[in-house]
Amino acid sequence: MNKISFLIFLFSTLISFSSKTDKVIARQGQVSFFSYTTAENIEAKNNQVLSIIDFSTNEIAISMLMNAFVFKKSLMYNHFNDSYIESDLYPKATFNGKIIDLDITKEGAQTRIAKGTLNIRNIAKEIEIKVIFENKKGSYSLTGDFEIIVKDFDIKIPPIVAPNIAEIISTKFIFEYQPYEK
Amino acid sequence: MKNKYFFLFAFLFISSLCVVFFYNKEATINLDGITADIVVTAEKLTDSFIKDEKKANDTYKNKVIEINGIIKSISLKNNRYTLLLHGNNNEHSVMCDVLIDSDTIVPNKKVTIKGICKGFLQDVIILNCVLINIESDE
Numbered sequence: 637m638n639k640i641s642f643l644i645f646l647f648s649t650l651i652s653f654s655s656k657t658d659k660v661i662a663r664q665g666q667v668s669f670f671s672y673t674t675a676e677n678i679e680a681k682n683n684q685v686l687s688i689i690d691f692s693t694n695e696i697a698i699s700m701l702m703n704a705f706v707f708k709k710s711l712m713y714n715h716f717n718d719s720y721i722e723s724d725l726y727p728k729a730t731f732n733g734k735i736i737d738l739d740i741t742k743e744g745a746q747t748r749i750a751k752g753t754l755n756i757r758n759i760a761k762e763i764e765i766k767v768i769f770e771n772k773k774g775s776y777s778l779t780g781d782f783e784i785i786v787k788d789f790d791i792k793i794p795p796i797v798a799p800n801i802a803e804i805i806s807t808k809f810i811f812e813y814q815p816y817e818k
Numbered sequence: 819m820k821n822k823y824f825f826l827f828a829f830l831f832i833s834s835l836c837v838v839f840f841y842n843k844e845a846t847i848n849l850d851g852i853t854a855d856i857v858v859t860a861e862k863l864t865d866s867f868i869k870d871e872k873k874a875n876d877t878y879k880n881k882v883i884e885i886n887g888i889i890k891s892i893s894l895k896n897n898r899y900t901l902l903l904h905g906n907n908n909e910h911s912v913m914c915d916v917l918i919d920s921d922t923i924v925p926n927k928k929v930t931i932k933g934i935c936k937g938f939l940q941d942v943i944i945l946n947c948v949l950i951n952i953e954s955d956e
Contacts, residue, residue, distance in 0.1 A: 686939040
């Protein structure tokens with residue numbers, strides 16, 4: 637009987653180990669962007685951004701739906717989706733890269749560089765972002781900010797509204813990760 | 819002649835008011851009283867996106883949908899409540915950004931929720947959700 641109990645315990649432990657991976661996931665990451673001009677300030681937030689980090693390789697993937705950005709004014713939302721980003725044609729923006737020299741065993745915050753490809757409107761740009769990775773007793777988070785140059789992604793702004801939209805957009809992100817269990 | 823100037827002035831004034839109104843219109847969307855385009859279960863919704871994302875986007879994206887499902891978890895993040903409804907497997911769920919009183923809603927209860935489908939990442943993303951019905955304790 638004891639032998640059977642031991643085998644059941646061993647089997648369930650093996651299953652539990654095999655279902656866990658070195659990956660962590662943030663389903664509710666926040667990405668926000670700001671456009672500052674003398675004419676107008678525009679801000680939008682997306683609270684449903686997905687990010688996965690694979691600690692075995694330190695690879696990071698981020699994906700977001702462009703139509704899930706929330707604006708203060710509905711006209712801003714419509715212009716952003718219909719005219720600038722064309723979210724029906726290009727529904728997602730992604731970042732795929734690697735966090736260089738990341739040490740997940742180190743407690744506290746560490747500033748690192750995430751190097752990879754940012755893809756917006758099917759246009760891929762190699763970028764490097766300074767990120768802060770924090771390990772708070774096994775709870776992992778990643779924060780950072782970077783700038784996006786509007787013309788890099790072939791975003792066409794009509795001359796009449798050009799004074800209202802900055803040429804460089806400030807972007808911030810916050811991700812809080814949990815173990816990725818299938 | 820005076821009448822002509824009066825109508826021109828009135829037209830310009832009203833046009834300006836319309837421009838200011840539409841420009842400053844708040845982006846807040848309230849789905850109370852709006853009939854859903856489609857009624858679906860959380861399992862079927864996730865299954866549709868996993869099997870064929872393009873086809874599911876054509877069916878559900880940017881539409882008001884009513885979803886019946888079982889609560890997997892509830893969380894408060896970035897000052898917003900998010901409900902996860904069980905999908906057709908453990909890996910994929912329906913994620914609803916919802917304005918609710920957190921005390922009224924707990925995991926494993928059946929709920930009916932209405933919201934706007936935005937698309938699919940790891941989960942089906944539903945924004946501007948309102949709670950239509952929740953299973954009672956009895």
